[in-house]
Amino acid sequence: MNMNVMNVDYSTKIPNNVNLAADRQVLKALEGWHPGYIDWWHDMGPDGFQQSLVYLRTAYSVDPRGWAKFDYVKMPDYRWGILLAPQEENRKIPFGERYGEPAWQEVPGEHRAMLRRLIVIQGDTEPASVEQQRHLGKTAPSLYDMRNLFQVNVEEGRHLWAMVYLLQKYFGRDGREEADELLRRRSGDADSPRMLGAFNEKTPDWLSFFMFTYFTDRDGKMQLHSLAQSGFDPLSRTCRFMLTEEAHHMFVGETGITRVVQRTCDAMKAAGIDDPTDINKVRALGVIDLPTIQKKLNLHYSLSLDLFGSEVSTNAANAFNAGIKGRYHETQIDDDHQLKNATYPVLKLIDGEIKRVDEPALTALNMRLRDDYTQDCVKGMLRWNKVISTAGYDYKLSLPHTAFHRAIGEFKDVHATPDGVLIDDTTWNKRKDEWLPSQSDGDFIVSLMQPVTEIGQFAPWISPPKVGIDNKPGDFEYVKIES
Amino acid sequence: MAGEDRVLASGAKYIDFQTDPSRYRHWKLDVNGDVATLTMDVDEEGGLFEGYQLKLNSYDLGVDIELADAVQRLRFEHPQVKVVVLRSAKNRVFCAGANIRMLAGATHAHKVNFCKFTNETRNGMEDSSENSGQRYIAVVNGTAAGGGYELALATDHIILADDGSSSVALPEVPLLAVLPGTGGLTRVVDKRKVRRDHADFFCTIEEGIKGKRAVAWRLVDEIAPNSKLEAKIAERAKEFAEASPRRGDGKGVALTPLKRSIDDNTIRYGFVAVDVDRPARIATISIQAPDAAPPADIDGMLAQGASFWPLQVAREIDDAILHLRVNELEIALIVFKSHGDPASVQAYDAFLETNKAHWLVNEIRHFWKRVLKRIDVTSRTLVALVEPGSCFVGTLAELVFAADRSYMLIGSREGDNRPAPVLQLTALNFGPYPMSHGLTRLESRFQADPSDLTRVRERIGEALDAEQAEELGLVTFALDDIDWDDEIRVFLEERASFSPDSLTGMEANLRFVGPETMESKIFARLTAWQNWIFQRPNAVGEEGALRRYGSGQKPRFDMTRV
Known part of the structure; x- marks a missing residue:
């Protein structure tokens, strides 16, 4: 069968550009897994709206110039498929001990366990976020936002497929077992929780959703970038295509927060409020005050930092040295790509003080990726602050200090303010509600979460977007809700 | 590094084997009726020597001295205790085994003495069960790797949390190029009767085995979902207590500090x-x-x-x-x-x-x-x-x-x-x-x-x-x-x-005339194999696995089979 790898084969039950039709065994395994996936989608996917027609994009090609088409589709009928970026000819392992050798097209035996573990961890996060967000459809502030939520959900579902394909194609019986386990674990479940802490937290409201897609999905983006560098070529190709879709998720988060901030500023101006920290006055307008947005940001940023693991990590070093997981934009970095003698500054807690210490760069890879992440996070911050200053308010949103509210790494056993001042337990307990969303902050936000399903209408706490999806006009019916 | 003398923490002049529960840094001993709970919560900063942190409930000799003390006190001070539940206070980690950085920097003599003592402690737990009717139950709620699983192996009954991630593992060979040092290999096949080919597979995978397969292969006795774990522990503890022949009554004997x-x-x-x-x-x-x-x-x-x-x-x-x-x-x-x-x-x-x-x-x-x-x-x-x-x-x-x-x-x-x-x-x-x-x-x-x-x-x-x-x-x-x-x-x-x-x-060869038991095998295997492997460049050489562990660099092996 002569297939153009750019285009997706829809002739099999599972759309793909990996010639599944000729790979009977893997096709059989995937078809065996498919019903379990659909069951999972019905049990744990979006609550309600399964019969609604949603204006979704579906990948039809992996050509970066035009890879998706938009149409109405019922979510359970979404064509989840296996899509890999095109194979680069003569690709070399771009880092680690085997730097410069041909990239692996099959799993190297000595790294099988490590590779499988990385793929399972990545795979576990994809369905987890769908589970965390499953109730949000019912309180969507508009059809536009509802559609974006579902788009993110179906694509996280597809990312699960991507990881499951790798497990089933390359890891034999163990891989199939792991693929089943990915459907068995459930976010927040006491008996079989998802593997990473942040993916067992609740996403109780839409501001949390935007924060999640901005901060936590951005961790996912960084991890995908690192895996896209992998010397194991199928993993690299899978992740490269996943990044194309992931961009939309970042967009939903960034513009979502921008629109919330915009609406708050507009309302404050219209009401003649000068002091954005006068919380009661602002809340009386039915919008979310900036200090509460800052608290939400503090929470999600700090939870997301935990996802990078310990600053100094043997696992990260092993994965790099093995050629399995590289650095962000590895191929654009000008060094030996082996980190033989390099060091990297790491924030550590030494004798009760936060200090920057040089560590072997190889073991400090988590720290480096986290630094890249922080830089990436700052960009949105600038945009939000621009909205605030344009509206004439002297208030700045900012990222809290690395040591703030951490459960993993150097600072897990200490308390620090968002400015990075170390404080004792008593002070922390007394003041933490100033920095993290309190019960009453949460209650207030939840009280605003009234669904808006009229075409072209938006909840009063969020501004409409500047442009529609697929350039659709403001009154476009993004979701046709079943009656 | 390896072979140099390490400095004892906090200015100690010698390693002291005397301790008591009021001084424990790594364990908590709670007694409730006929059930005692021994909870491992290793203080990262509480290493016996300077230069390493005891992360993820990993242990050094100091941690084991406390365990040995607790096992001993349970027999003398708590005649009414019939069941000891051994568990971890750490989230998603049971015990990561012996601390690798401690081992990498320890003298060979210290490594051997460390292994010997930890073996004696684990044998002591089995002795307690067999001869004092104090039955041990290990609750593995997280990762039990290497010495962590060996600790569980020394108990009578292993309950593994069935949460999709808790697992038992003996990753010494693939990860560290050494062997489990506290009887792990022997207990897997001789005590738990894991089939030898299953054991071979198990001992060559870093990530270990979880869930149903762990039970099917006899690596653990049973699995329980987190929501039913506490009930399962209570049920087993009750059952074991009822079956225990221990008939201690009255107050125990306080093991007061030695005059020394x-x-x-x-x-x-x-x-x-x-x-x-x-x-x-x-x-x-x-x-x-x-x-x-x-x-x-x-x-x-x-x-x-x-x-x-x-x-x-x-x-x-x-x-x-x-x-x-x-x-x-x-x-x-x-x-x-x-x-x-x-x-x-x-x-x-x-x-x-x-x-x-x-x-x-x-x-x-x-x-x-x-x-x-x-x-x-x-x-x-x-x-x-x-x-x-x-x-x-x-x-x-x-x-x-x-x-x-x-x-x-x-x-x-x-x-x-x-x-x-x-x-x-x-x-x-x-x-x-x-x-x-x-x-x-x-x-x-x-x-x-x-x-x-x-x-x-x-x-x-x-x-x-x-x-x-x-x-x-x-x-x-x-x-x-x-x-x-x-x-x-x-x-x-x-x-x-x-x-x-x-x-x-020579002395070790001549002292034990006659047949072997699991216990004698454990010491004999340790002496013969582990001590040899611990000396080999493949483990402790500049490019050996123990020395390179944590650096991210792969060890280089001399591939000659000896």
């Missing part, structure tokens, strides 16, 4: 003294007979508590042996001497035999058994000198039979008004103190002709002089006053001049 003073060349306890002759590389352990008759009855013994002579002496010898093992590495020989009235020692042995059904007497007898076993696996030349005024009777005579060489003086010495030495057997030489391979020291001694054993048994209670003892095969040599000084001096000097390595190997 340590100077450069001496350690003084109540009944035991250690004198170190550094130029000669000899440590002499002298044991003093009790100065009073045994108590009239059980209540009298209970009233004496930790100062009851057999208990106090056992604790003191135990501490002395452990101290010499890890703090006095250049000592080549340990010489046992005893002083006092043989009749008095005999009377205590009679008390221990008459009252053996009482829980505390049972504990003391088993404690003596373990102390003697510890002596058996101590890699120093063991010598017993049976001199005038000595009291090697029954329990103390076991030291003579544990020795690699024993010398007894014929008659008395000129100018010495102490009586000529006698050696005396009691019932306790014929059963309650088996070695690790299951035989008593006398059974093991007389493998050539079992009738020798019958012959000595007939002499129980008799005060045997040197020539009789030699004739019966109970001592190596009986020497008269003329030869004594010179023969002993020459032997000690000659012995100290041999290679310590070959002596260690």
Whole structure:
């Protein structure tokens, strides 16, 4: 069968550009897994709206110039498929001990366990976020936002497929077992929780959703970038295509927060409020005050930092040295790509003080990726602050200090303010509600979460977007809700 | 790094094996009715030496000293406890095993002593279950890797959380190029009867095995979802408690702190003294007979508590042996001497035999058994000198039979008004103190002709002089006053001049005559294989796996099969 790898084969039950039709065994395994996936989608996917027609994009090609088409589709009928970026000819392992050798097209035996573990961890996060967000459809502030939520959900579902394909194609019986386990674990479940802490937290409201897609999905983006560098070529190709879709998720988060901030500023101006920290006055307008947005940001940023693991990590070093997981934009970095003698500054807690210490760069890879992440996070911050200053308010949103509210790494056993001042337990307990969303902050936000399903209408706490999806006009019916 | 001496944390001068629950940094011991919970919560900053952190409930000798203390106290201080639940206070980690950075930076001698002690602690848990009816349940709620799984293996029953991630693993071979050091391989196949090919697979995968397969392969006894875990633990604890033969009642005996003073060349306890002759590389352990008759009855013994002579002496010898093992590495020989009235020692042995059904007497007898076993696996030349005024009777005579060489003086010495030495057997030489391979020291001694054993048994209670003892095969040599000084001096000097390595190997080969048990296998395998692997460049060389662990760099192996 002569297939153009750019285009997706829809002739099999599972759309793909990996010639599944000729790979009977893997096709059989995937078809065996498919019903379990659909069951999972019905049990744990979006609550309600399964019969609604949603204006979704579906990948039809992996050509970066035009890879998706938009149409109405019922979510359970979404064509989840296996899509890999095109194979680069003569690709070399771009880092680690085997730097410069041909990239692996099959799993190297000595790294099988490590590779499988990385793929399972990545795979576990994809369905987890769908589970965390499953109730949000019912309180969507508009059809536009509802559609974006579902788009993110179906694509996280597809990312699960991507990881499951790798497990089933390359890891034999163990891989199939792991693929089943990915459907068995459930976010927040006491008996079989998802593997990473942040993916067992609740996403109780839409501001949390935007924060999640901005901060936590951005961790996912960084991890995908690192895996896209992998010397194991199928993993690299899978992740490269996943990044194309992931961009939309970042967009939903960034513009979502921008629109919330915009609406708050507009309302404050219209009401003649000068002091954005006068919380009661602002809340009386039915919008979310900036200090509460800052608290939400503090929470999600700090939870997301935990996802990078310990600053100094043997696992990260092993994965790099093995050629399995590289650095962000590895191929654009000008060094030996082996980190033989390099060091990297790491924030550590030494004798009760936060200090920057040089560590072997190889073991400090988590720290480096986290630094890249922080830089990436700052960009949105600038945009939000621009909205605030344009509206004439002297208030700045900012990222809290690395040591703030951490459960993993150097600072897990200490308390620090968002400015990075170390404080004792008593002070922390007394003041933490100033920095993290309190019960009453949460209650207030939840009280605003009234669904808006009229075409072209938006909840009063969020501004409409500047442009529609697929350039659709403001009154476009993004979701046709079943009656 | 490897081979250099490490610095003890907090300015300590020596490693101390004495502790108590009020001083624990890594464990918590809670007793609730007949169930005790022993919770591992290792303090990262609480390493015995400087230079490493004890992350993820990994342990060093200091952590194990506390565990050993807890296991011991449970037997003596808590007669009502029938079940011990062993669990972790850490989130999603049961125990990561021995701390690798500690191992990578430790001297070879420390590694060996560390492994030996941790093995003795785990054997002690099994002994507790078998002989005191204190059954152990391991609750593996997270990762149990390497020594962490071995700790669970030492319990009677392993419950694994079925949460999709909790697992058991022995990753030593793939990850560290060494072997599990606390009996993991042996217990997997010999105790848990995991099929050997399954064991082979299991021992070559870093990530271990979880869930149903762990049960199917017999690596754990059962799995339970988190929501049902506590109920399952309670159910099993109840079941085990009901089945336990332990019938302890009343208050236990508090293991009060030992009276001990340590100077450069001496350690003084109540009944035991250690004198170190550094130029000669000899440590002499002298044991003093009790100065009073045994108590009239059980209540009298209970009233004496930790100062009851057999208990106090056992604790003191135990501490002395452990101290010499890890703090006095250049000592080549340990010489046992005893002083006092043989009749008095005999009377205590009679008390221990008459009252053996009482829980505390049972504990003391088993404690003596373990102390003697510890002596058996101590890699120093063991010598017993049976001199005038000595009291090697029954329990103390076991030291003579544990020795690699024993010398007894014929008659008395000129100018010495102490009586000529006698050696005396009691019932306790014929059963309650088996070695690790299951035989008593006398059974093991007389493998050539079992009738020798019958012959000595007939002499129980008799005060045997040197020539009789030699004739019966109970001592190596009986020497008269003329030869004594010179023969002993020459032997000690000659012995100290041999290679310590070959002596260690030779003695270990000769001491355990007869069959093997799981316990003896564990020590034998450890000595033969682990100690070899721990010395090889593939593990400890500059490019070896232990040295490179944590650096991200792959170890380089010499691929020659030896």
